Amino acid sequence: MSFIVSIICPIRNEEQYIADCLQALIEQTFSLSNMEILVVDGMSDDRTREIVLGFAQKHTNISLIENPERIVPYGLNYGVKHAQGKYILRMDGHAKPAPNYVEMCVAALERNGTDCVGGPIITIEETDTGKAVSAAMSSRFGVGNSRFRTSIKEACLVDTLAFPAYRREVFEKYGMFDTELIRCQDDEFNFRIRKLGGKILLTPEIKSWYYPRSGFSKLWRQYFGYGFFKVRVFQKNTWMMQARHFAPLSLVSILLLALCLMPVIPEAIVVFCTIFALHATAAVFAAMTISRRNREVSIWKLLLSFYILHYSYGLGFFWGLIRFAPRWFHREQPA
Secondary structure (H helix, E strand, C coil): CCCCEEEEEEECCCCCCHHHHHHHHHCCCCCHHHEEEEEEECCCCCCHHHHHHHHHHHCCCEEEEECCCCCHHHHHHHHHHHCCCCEEEECCCCEEECCCHHHHHHHHHHHHCCCEEECCEEECCCCHHHHHHHHHHCCHHHHCCCHHHCCCCCCEECCCCCCCEEECHHHHHHCCCCCCCCCCHHHHHHHHHHHCCCCEEECCCCCEEECCCCCHHHHHHHHHHHHHHHHHHHHHCHHHCCHHHCHHHHHHHHHHHHHHHCCCCCCHHHHHHHHHHHHHHHHHHHHHHHHHHCCCCCHHHHHHHHHHHHHHHHHHHHHHHHHCHHHCCCCCCCC
């Protein structure tokens, strides 16, 4: 049986959210008979598989595929190889698409002739910590000019986006996801598309909701990993990077350099305190601005979220530069 759309969900241990994700996909305005849902499980050890198999028993177009390597790029590639659809969409297990998500993706691909389309994601959470993290990840101070994480009013071409829809031939033309990248594999793939002449369209018609890491320690690990693997993306797609990718690294590097110089150059403490104070002042101003608009967000947790986003990413990038230093001349791309 052939389908118009194949939806790939690479997951691992998503028992808390996967049912809502699958239910939202089943209830799409796009005809269910014209799409397949491929859940690629990275050997979950919670109830994820049980939940997915329960849905698969009721809906023949839902399939569970095993991903023994357990990491996202392998899961995506397994999904692409099994996909039968003309269009291939990626959706995460801890995300929830709008009811017309698939319909709008297909319409945008057919209307605009682009290689990849997607829309802004809205971060949501019910806990106090989650609300602060969501607000930070949706603000320009928190994530820079990452357009898909902040609100947009009209369609525009971007460097990357989340939960995209691709034409099937994209993978024949540009290759598969890079399995070296535990994180940032979608950024690298989208950068590769643009580097080779493709276009990526972000449109406000396509909406989804995303449940962020609810704890500060998880958020730290997530963004440290983003910064760490962004170095390999940088090495493979040097001219596709933007200023926002280097801002946290610049902050951390200046502070670390000043800290190291203090024993021999005492005046370095002035540089350290000045840079730290400037960032802290900007964070306080951004937090106060957001808090005035949304009284439910704790200003102190919002401040901590900003610090974690910037310092964990910057330190991850810094460590990546050290760990991946020998690989500057190994820019091989996946076939």
